[in-house]
Amino acid sequence: MTDQAVDTSSPAGSARTAGAGEPPDVMASQFFGRERELKSLQEDIERAGLDTLAGRKAPRARVLLIAGRPGSGRSALAAELAARLAEPGDYPDGVFRVALTEPGGERVPGERTARELLGMLSVAAPPGAGEDELSQMVREAFAPLRALILLDDAVDAEQVDPLLPDNPDCLVVATATGPLTGIPDVRPCTIGGMDAGSAVQMLARGIGQVRITVDPRAAQTLTEECGGQPAALALVSGWLAARPGASVADVTKQLLEHQEDSEQPSASRPLARAFRLVHDSLPPAAASILRLLALAPAGTADAHTASALAGCSVSAAGTTLDDFVRSGLLRTNGAEPAQYELPGCLVPLVRAVLEERERPAEIQLARARMLERTVRRLQACRAVTDPEDSPARRKLAGLPRSLRFPDPGSAAEWLRVREPSLVAAARLAVRDGDLDTLARRLVAALVRALAVHRGTEEAAPVLYGLHGLVLDVAERRDLPREKAAALLNLADLDAGTGRTREALARYRAALDAGRAANDLYATGRAMESAGGAYAELGDFNRASDWYGRALAQRLGQGERADAARLYGRLGAVHTYAGRYGEALRDWRAAAAGHRRLGDLPAQARALSEAARVQEYAGRPQESLHTCREAVELARRAGDVRLQAALELRLADTLDRLGDPAAARLHRATADRLLVEEGSAYEIRSASIET
Numbered sequence: 001m002t003d004q005a006v007d008t009s010s011p012a013g014s015a016r017t018a019g020a021g022e023p024p025d026v027m028a029s030q031f032f033g034r035e036r037e038l039k040s041l042q043e044d045i046e047r048a049g050l051d052t053l054a055g056r057k058a059p060r061a062r063v064l065l066i067a068g069r070p071g072s073g074r075s076a077l078a079a080e081l082a083a084r085l086a087e088p089g090d091y092p093d094g095v096f097r098v099a100l101t102e103p104g105g106e107r108v109p110g111e112r113t114a115r116e117l118l119g120m121l122s123v124a125a126p127p128g129a130g131e132d133e134l135s136q137m138v139r140e141a142f143a144p145l146r147a148l149i150l151l152d153d154a155v156d157a158e159q160v161d162p163l164l165p166d167n168p169d170c171l172v173v174a175t176a177t178g179p180l181t182g183i184p185d186v187r188p189c190t191i192g193g194m195d196a197g198s199a200v201q202m203l204a205r206g207i208g209q210v211r212i213t214v215d216p217r218a219a220q221t222l223t224e225e226c227g228g229q230p231a232a233l234a235l236v237s238g239w240l241a242a243r244p245g246a247s248v249a250d251v252t253k254q255l256l257e258h259q260e261d262s263e264q265p266s267a268s269r270p271l272a273r274a275f276r277l278v279h280d281s282l283p284p285a286a287a288s289i290l291r292l293l294a295l296a297p298a299g300t301a302d303a304h305t306a307s308a309l310a311g312c313s314v315s316a317a318g319t320t321l322d323d324f325v326r327s328g329l330l331r332t333n334g335a336e337p338a339q340y341e342l343p344g345c346l347v348p349l350v351r352a353v354l355e356e357r358e359r360p361a362e363i364q365l366a367r368a369r370m371l372e373r374t375v376r377r378l379q380a381c382r383a384v385t386d387p388e389d390s391p392a393r394r395k396l397a398g399l400p401r402s403l404r405f406p407d408p409g410s411a412a413e414w415l416r417v418r419e420p421s422l423v424a425a426a427r428l429a430v431r432d433g434d435l436d437t438l439a440r441r442l443v444a445a446l447v448r449a450l451a452v453h454r455g456t457e458e459a460a461p462v463l464y465g466l467h468g469l470v471l472d473v474a475e476r477r478d479l480p481r482e483k484a485a486a487l488l489n490l491a492d493l494d495a496g497t498g499r500t501r502e503a504l505a506r507y508r509a510a511l512d513a514g515r516a517a518n519d520l521y522a523t524g525r526a527m528e529s530a531g532g533a534y535a536e537l538g539d540f541n542r543a544s545d546w547y548g549r550a551l552a553q554r555l556g557q558g559e560r561a562d563a564a565r566l567y568g569r570l571g572a573v574h575t576y577a578g579r580y581g582e583a584l585r586d587w588r589a590a591a592a593g594h595r596r597l598g599d600l601p602a603q604a605r606a607l608s609e610a611a612r613v614q615e616y617a618g619r620p621q622e623s624l625h626t627c628r629e630a631v632e633l634a635r636r637a638g639d640v641r642l643q644a645a646l647e648l649r650l651a652d653t654l655d656r657l658g659d660p661a662a663a664r665l666h667r668a669t670a671d672r673l674l675v676e677e678g679s680a681y682e683i684r685s686a687s688i689e690t
Helices: 035-046 074-086 110-120 131-142 157-163 196-207 209-214 216-225 230-241 248-257 266-281 284-295 303-310 314-326 344-357 360-383 391-397 408-432 436-454 460-477 480-496 500-517 520-536 540-556 560-576 580-597 600-616 620-637 640-656 660-689
Strands: 062-067 095-099 148-154 171-176 188-190
Touching: 035 062, 035 074, 035 188, 062 074, 074 095, 074 148, 074 171, 095 110, 110 131, 110 157, 131 157, 148 157, 157 171, 196 209, 196 216, 196 230, 209 216, 209 248, 216 248, 230 248, 230 266, 248 266, 266 284, 266 344, 284 303, 284 314, 284 344, 284 360, 303 314, 303 360, 360 391, 360 408, 360 436, 408 436, 408 460, 436 460, 460 480, 480 500, 480 520, 500 520, 520 540, 520 560, 540 560, 560 580, 560 600, 580 600, 600 620, 600 640, 620 640, 640 660
Parallel strands: 062 171, 062 188, 095 148, 148 171
Antiparallel strands: none
16 A cells, blocks of 8 residues: 655655645655655665675575555655665666555455566466466566565565565565564664654645745644644645635644544554545535545546446546545546546545445445446447447447547557456455346456457466456356356366366366256367367377267267367377277268368368378378378368478378379479469458558
C-alpha cells in the first residue's frame, strides 16, 4: 500500500519550489524532509555486513528496511531513496517496484509477485508454475543484473526472502510496519511523523504561504494534531484548498471536534480524524461514491467503475473522481484512459465507513452493477475486433456510446491498462460466492477478450488462473459441465508447459465430470487428450487404449471427421510401438475416412504415413506404390507444398531401392513445385499490395 506518491522526475536533492496553493495531488507528489533518514539509509548500503566482517563475499543482495505505520510516508521515502540511488547510474538495469499487500490489507501471493517481477523483466513465466519455481526464475533473472528492487508493504520475511537475488550487486529496499525477523543483517530505519519544519512546508505547499504566515502558531498546532503524518496533512490541505475563506485555525478546531475512535491505535488516530473530517464535509452523493470505491478491485477504478458502483452517469462520476484527486483522497496513476487509486492507508478507513453507512443489500447491489458493467465493457472490447457486418458488431452498435470502443487499438490498450483490476474483479467475484452467475459471465468475457487481443499463448499465464476460478465456482455450485470444461482447459495448459502427468490427472478428472454431465464432447475430448498424454509419456499401450475408447464414442455418434483423425492417432502410436500391422490397418482406415469426407489432402497424408509404415515393415515396393498414390491425391487436391513433400519422400524410397536416377527426377520435381509455389506467392502478395 503506497502511502504517499513521490515525484522522481526532478533532480534528487535539488530545490523543489512551486507556486503557493498547489492542489493536493501536485503537493503530494513532492518529497519533504526525511533527510536524516535518507542519509542513514545511504550510509547503511556501504556498511560492512556480517559476511564481509567474517571475510566472506556477500552471497545475496543487501536489504534495506523502512518501517513505519500506514500514512507515515514509508513508501514515499523508499521511492525517494530509489530515485536518488538510481540517478548516478549505480543501478543501470533499473528500479523494479512491486506491492506485497493488497489494497484491502491481504498479502499478495508469492506466485503473483514473482510473475509481476518476471513480467517487468520480459521473462515468460510458464502458466501454472508454482511459487518455488517462479521465485527461482526471479533470482536467476536478477543474477546478472545490477538493479534495485523495491518491495512495498511487506507483511513478513516469508514474502521477501524468496525474492532476494543471489547477487550482491543488486539492492533490495523493503517497506513494512515492523521488523522482518528472519532476514539476516537487516537494520530497520523506523520512521514516525515528519519534523515540524517539513510538515509546515508540506502544508504551505497545499494551501499557500500566506495562510501560514497569517497564523504560524495555528499551522504548528495543526501539524501536531496531524501527528506529522504526510497522509493526514495531505487530507487537511485538500480540505483547506477547497475552502479559500477558511483559516488554518478553522480546520484545527474542526479536527479537534471530531470524536476519536478509541479502538484505533493512538498512532493511527490523526489520519482517521483527518479522513472523517474530509468525508463528513463531502456532499452526500460524493461521499457515497467515495465509500463505494472501497469495492473497486485492486484498489483502482475508472469513471465507468465509479458510475456503476454509484448508479450515476459516467460524466458525473468522472467529475467527482477528479474532485477527489484535488482533495487528496485519490491519485491518478498516469495511465490512459485515466485510472484512479485509493491510497493504501485510506482503504481500511473507507471500508469502515462503508460498512457503517451503507446497508449490506446496497453494497451487494453496487457490486452487481459493477460486475455487469465490466462484463459489458469486456464484450464490447472483444466485439470491436469482429467484421463490421458480424452479429457481434451489430449488437455492439446497440450499446450506449460510453460503453463502446472506437477501434480495436483503443480496446486493446484499455484491456492492457485494466488487466490487473479485471483479474482482481474476477477473483473477488468468485470469492464472494453470492454472485456466481455474474462471476462466470465475467470470467468468460475476460477469457475471450484476452484471447482475441493477446492470443492464447501470450495470455496463457492469466488464462490459467481464470480457468482455475471457473473450476472453483463449478465445484462449489456442482456444475459438472463447467467443471469438465475448466479441467480440460487447465490440462491443455499443463500439457503445453511439459507438466504431462498433471495434465493426465486433470484429463481423467474431466472425463468423470463429463460423464456426470452426460457431455459427449467433454468425454470424447478427455479420452483423446488422455491418449495424447500417455503417448507423450511413452506409454503406447495405454495411449492406444484411450484413443480406442475415444474412437468408439466418435463412431457411435457418427462423427466421421473425428473418427478419421483418431484412426490416424492410433496409427501413430502403433507405429511408435513397432506394431506395424495394426498401424497400417489404422492408417488405411484413416485414409478411407478422409476419402468418404472428400478431404483429399488429409487422405494423401494418411496414405503417406501408411507408406512409411510399409517401409518400416520391410515392404519397400508396396511403400513405393502407396506413396505414388498419395502424390497423385495431393496433385488433384492442388496442395503444392504437400505434393512437393511427398515427392521428396518418394525420392528417398527410390534411393533405398537402388534407383538413384528416378530419385533425382522426383527431387527435381519437388524443387520445381516449391519454386513455382514461391513465385505464385510473390505474385499474389504484389497484387494485394497494389
